[in-house]
Structure formats: structure tokens, C-alpha cells
Amino acid sequence: MDSRSTGGGQRRTPFFSRLQIKYAMSYLAILGAVLILLNTYPLIAAQNLIFTSKRDSLRSQASVMASALMELESLNSDQVSRVMTMLDSAGLSHILVTDPGGRILYDSSASAPEEGEEDEEQPQQEQYALLQEVVLALENNNVVFSQYQDGCFLSTAACPIVYRGMIIGAIYLSEEDADQGALLMNLQQNLRSISLVLVIFALAISAFFSKVLTARMRALLSAIRIVGEGEYGHRLQPSGRDELAQLAQEFNQLTDRLQTTEEVRRRFVSDASHELKTPLASIRLLADSILQNQEMDPDTVRDFVSDIGSEAERLTRITEHLLALTRLDSLPVGDTQVVDLAHVAQRAASMLAPVADAAQVEMALEWKPGCTMRCTEDDLYQICFNLMENAIKYNFPGGRVVVSVTRDGDQVLLEVADTGVGIPEEELPKVFNRFYRVDKARSRAAGGTGLGLSIVRDTVRRHGGWVTARRRQGGGSVFSAGFPYEARESGGDGI
Numbered sequence: 442m443d444s445r446s447t448g449g450g451q452r453r454t455p456f457f458s459r460l461q462i463k464y465a466m467s468y469l470a471i472l473g474a475v476l477i478l479l480n481t482y483p484l485i486a487a488q489n490l491i492f493t494s495k496r497d498s499l500r501s502q503a504s505v506m507a508s509a510l511m512e513l514e515s516l517n518s519d520q521v522s523r524v525m526t527m528l529d530s531a532g533l534s535h536i537l538v539t540d541p542g543g544r545i546l547y548d549s550s551a552s553a554p555e556e557g558e559e560d561e562e563q564p565q566q567e568q569y570a571l572l573q574e575v576v577l578a579l580e581n582n583n584v585v586f587s588q589y590q591d592g593c594f595l596s597t598a599a600c601p602i603v604y605r606g607m608i609i610g611a612i613y614l615s616e617e618d619a620d621q622g623a624l625l626m627n628l629q630q631n632l633r634s635i636s637l638v639l640v641i642f643a644l645a646i647s648a649f650f651s652k653v654l655t656a657r658m659r660a661l662l663s664a665i666r667i668v669g670e671g672e673y674g675h676r677l678q679p680s681g682r683d684e685l686a687q688l689a690q691e692f693n694q695l696t697d698r699l700q701t702t703e704e705v706r707r708r709f710v711s712d713a714s715h716e717l718k719t720p721l722a723s724i725r726l727l728a729d730s731i732l733q734n735q736e737m738d739p740d741t742v743r744d745f746v747s748d749i750g751s752e753a754e755r756l757t758r759i760t761e762h763l764l765a766l767t768r769l770d771s772l773p774v775g776d777t778q779v780v781d782l783a784h785v786a787q788r789a790a791s792m793l794a795p796v797a798d799a800a801q802v803e804m805a806l807e808w809k810p811g812c813t814m815r816c817t818e819d820d821l822y823q824i825c826f827n828l829m830e831n832a833i834k835y836n837f838p839g840g841r842v843v844v845s846v847t848r849d850g851d852q853v854l855l856e857v858a859d860t861g862v863g864i865p866e867e868e869l870p871k872v873f874n875r876f877y878r879v880d881k882a883r884s885r886a887a888g889g890t891g892l893g894l895s896i897v898r899d900t901v902r903r904h905g906g907w908v909t910a911r912r913r914q915g916g917g918s919v920f921s922a923g924f925p926y927e928a929r930e931s932g933g934d935g936i
């Protein structure tokens with residue numbers, strides 16, 4: 442989309458209310474959630490896996506050792522040390538074996554001064570294992586604990602040594618695994634690096650897309666403002682096929698319609714003022730002539746005053762027609778009822794009979810029963826009246842007007858055919874336009890306003906119908922209107 446900027450007068454959108462910021466924020470919120478998951482779930486899962494394998498292996502090692510020691514029946518330091526040296530203790534950092542009272546009988550770290558409290562010179566000195574695991578094991582519990590701390594897995598296990606149902610001691614194992622810890626730290630580090638790359642990438646992408654998107658929205662907003670200021674010729678150039686491009690197309694179509702409506706409105710106002718100006722100018726001229734010419738004979742004065750009266754009448758007719766059109770444009774359809782078209786056409790024909798007589802035009806009405814439709818009676822009368830009046834007005838002395846009311850399936854048809862002056866083929870589509878007259882002089886002479894057929898068309902459409910004009914074979918015109926048929930509930934027919 443492409444559009445000019447309007448410059449001044451635009452409201453600035455607060456920073457956090459900007460669509461661009463909202464988009465960027467939502468991208469970042471989603472990315473944040475993904476990164477939190479990425480940085481926690483794999484680590485927790487790996488940690489749990491390592492914990493489980495460590496606990497299983499420590500638990501089985503403890504039970505193997507407890508079974509071996511159980512064979513001794515009663516435990517003392519020497520026997521225990523002998524058995525323990527024969528057992529595989531690979532990977533274990535500390536092993537303790539105690540008697541039922543918690544006294545240490547074997548301590549794998551006894552030789553290391555920083556780990557053990559006693560040294561090799563005083564092996565007989567009694568020491569007690571004051572460890573929670575040992576206490577629990579001596580209460581006949583198998584316990585395993587593991588934790589991850591400072592990049593190292595610490596696991597401890599303890600189990601009772603049972604001989605014939607008697608607890609004869611406990612064994613305690615501990616393991617420190619820095620290798621697996623380092624692996625986990627490495628994984629954590631890698632995930633952080635990946636996250637960083639993802640953040641930078643997502644920031645760049647979100648900044649780019651939100652900018653492109655909001656630039657197009659701004660173009661649309663600016664175009665709406667330009668059109669809002671009255672420049673109806675302004676259009677957007679839709680690019681792409683996404684929703685914004687569709688929005689731009691809709692905007693252009695809407696502006697097209699707006700421009701057409703505006704042009705019609707302008708033309709209508711200028712035509713209306715012109716139509717009103719002409720009789721007013723005549724009235725002014727006639728009045729001035731009477732005022733300025735003191736010696737005007739009374740017959741001429743009477744003629745002039747009569748002309749003023751006719752012009753005033755024309756003004757009244759024009760304003761009435763204009764009001765009727767405005768009402769059609771702005772007011773909703775009034776209370777409708779099921780009306781018999783033949784009945785209304787007969788009313789209009791009776792009303793126009795003296796006019797037809799004066800014009801020496803013969804008028805005939807043919808109708809079929811049951812031509813009912815939903816309409817307001819006044820609107821339908823107006824349609825019949827205008828079409829019939831025109832058929833008389835634009836006829837020759839001795840001419841004929843045939844009005845027929847029929848039904849064709851689900852349509853009720855009104856046809857007004859005359860043997861009058863006719864309408865040239867190329868003028869036919871224009872006769873329903875406001876203020877359009879085929880023969881201006883004739884229309885004026887006949888008291889026309891150029892609005893009768895516009896009123897007919899707008900009224901017909903209001904009631905879901907259509908109206909057309911065509912040339913009649915053998916001279917004259919035929920105006921046809923169709924309406925949706927609706928049956929009368931009471932079933933009454935006719936005139």
C-alpha cells in the first residue's frame with residue numbers, strides 16, 4: 442500500500458498503545474515463554490534422569506554390600522574391613538559401616554585426614570556416624586538422597602544390614618559426580634547461547650515485520666484522513682494478497698462509492714438550485730415589469746400575475762418533489778400492508794381522468810384479480826400516478842394510454858403503454874436520472890420538474906421492485922414495474 446502523509450493535524454499515538462509496540466511485545470512475550478521452557482525443561486529432565494540412575498545404582502550397591510556383610514552374622518571392624526576390601530567400590534566417594542548402635546566399624550575415608558575425624562594410629566577410638574541416613578537405616582529404612590549442587594551430583598544411600606530379622610548394622614554410601622555435573626553445566630551453557638541467538642534473531646524479525654505491518658496500517662490511516670478531509674479522489678495501491686491488501690481494496694471501493702455519491706449530491710444541489718432559480722427569475726422579471734410600467738393595461742397585468750402564479754406553482758411542485766426524494770433517501774419505509782395494485786391504479790386513473798380528457802387522450806385499464814403486494818398505499822399511488830401522468834403529458838391529442846395490471850408467477854406487474862412522443866433509444870437509460878428531461882421545453886410546458894421518474898424509481902426500489910422504460914412498437918413508450926407478489930390474508934380481490 443502506498444499513500445501520502447497528511448502532515449499536520451494527526452494525533453500522536455502513545456508509545457505503548459502503538460500497534461508496532463504491541464506486536465513486538467507479544468512476539469517477545471511468546472519468545473520469552475519459549476525460552477523459559479527451553480532453558481528449564483531439558484535441564485530438569487536431564488537432572489531427573491541422572492538422579493534416577495544414580496539412586497538406582499547406589500541403592501543396588503548398598504544392598505549388594507549389605508548382603509555380603511549379612512553373611513558375617515555379627516559385625517566387627519576387622520571382618521567388615523576384610524569383606525569391604527573384597528567388594529567393588531568403584532565410583533563411591535565414601536563408605537561407612539556401623540553396628541546397630543551407629544558406631545563406625547568401617548570408614549573408607551579413615552586414611553584421609555581431611556575427610557575422617559580419626560587417623561590410622563588410633564583405629565580403636567570409637568566414632569559414631571551421626572548421619573541422618575544412618576539413623577534411618579538403623580530404624581530399618583532403605584534411604585536414597587540425591588542433590589545437584591555447584592555443578593556436582595551428590596548422592597547418598599543407606600540401608601540396614603539384617604541377619605535373621607535382626608538389624609546388625611547399617612551401611613552408608615555416598616557418591617560425588619562432577620563429570621555428569623559438568624555435562625549438565627555444558628548443556629545449560631549451550632542452551633543459553635542458543636537462547637541468546639534466538640532472542641537477537643526474533644528481535645530483528647519482529648522489528649522488521651511490525652515495522653512493515655504498521656507502515657501499511659499508517660498508510661491506510663493516512664488515506665482515511667485524506668478522504669475524510671474531502672479529497673475523494675485519493676486511492677491506495679494495494680500490495681500483496683493479505684488482509685491489509687483486502688482492506689485497501691475495500692477502502693478504494695468505498696471511496697469510489699463515496700466519490701460517486703458526492704458527485705451525485707453536488708450535481709443534484711446544482712441542478713436543484715438551477716431549477717429553483719429559473720421560476721424565481723421569471724417571477725422577479727414579471728413583478729418588476731408590472732412595477733416599472735405604470736401604464737400597463739389591466740389585461741396584461743392580469744396575464745403577468747397569472748404567469749407569476751404558474752411559476753409559483755412550478756416552484757411548489759419542484760419543492761414538493763425534492764421533499765419527496767429527500768424523504769425517500771432518509772426516511773425508513775412506513776407501515777406497509779398488502780395492497781391490490783389494480784385497486785390503486787384505478788384510483789390514480791380516476792384522479793387523472795380530467796387531465797386525460799383535457800389532453801384528449803383515451804385511457805384504459807386492464808387488470809387481473811389478485812395482483813397483491815406489500816407496500817404503503819401512498820407510495821404505490823405515487824408510482825401509478827407519475828407513470829400515468831407522464832403517459833398523458835407526453836402524448837398527442839387523440840392518443841391512447843393502456844394501463845395493465847397482471848401477475849407473472851411471484852411478480853406483480855404494472856405496465857403503462859402510450860402512443861405518445863416516445864423516447865429515443867439512447868435516452869432510455871437516463872430518463873430515471875434526477876432532473877433529466879428528453880425534451881426540456883415540452884417538459885416545462887407540461888409543468889414537469891424532471892423528478893417524477895426518479896421518485897418512481899426510488900419508491901419502486903424501496904419496496905423491492907424494479908422499473909424499466911422501452912420504446913413501443915408503432916410509436917410511444919412502455920414503462921414496466923415489477924414487485925414481489927404477496928397474497929392478501931383475507932383473500933379479497935379487485936377494484
Ligand code: ADP
Nearest residue numbers: 831832835878879880884889890891892893894
Ligand atoms: P417530468 O417532470 O419532466 O415529466 P420525469 O422524471 O417524469 O420528469 O420524466 C423525465 C423525462 O422523461 C421527461 O421530461 C420526458 O422527457 C421523458 N418521459 C417521461 N415519461 C415519458 C413518456 N411516457 N413518453 C415520453 N417521454 C417521457
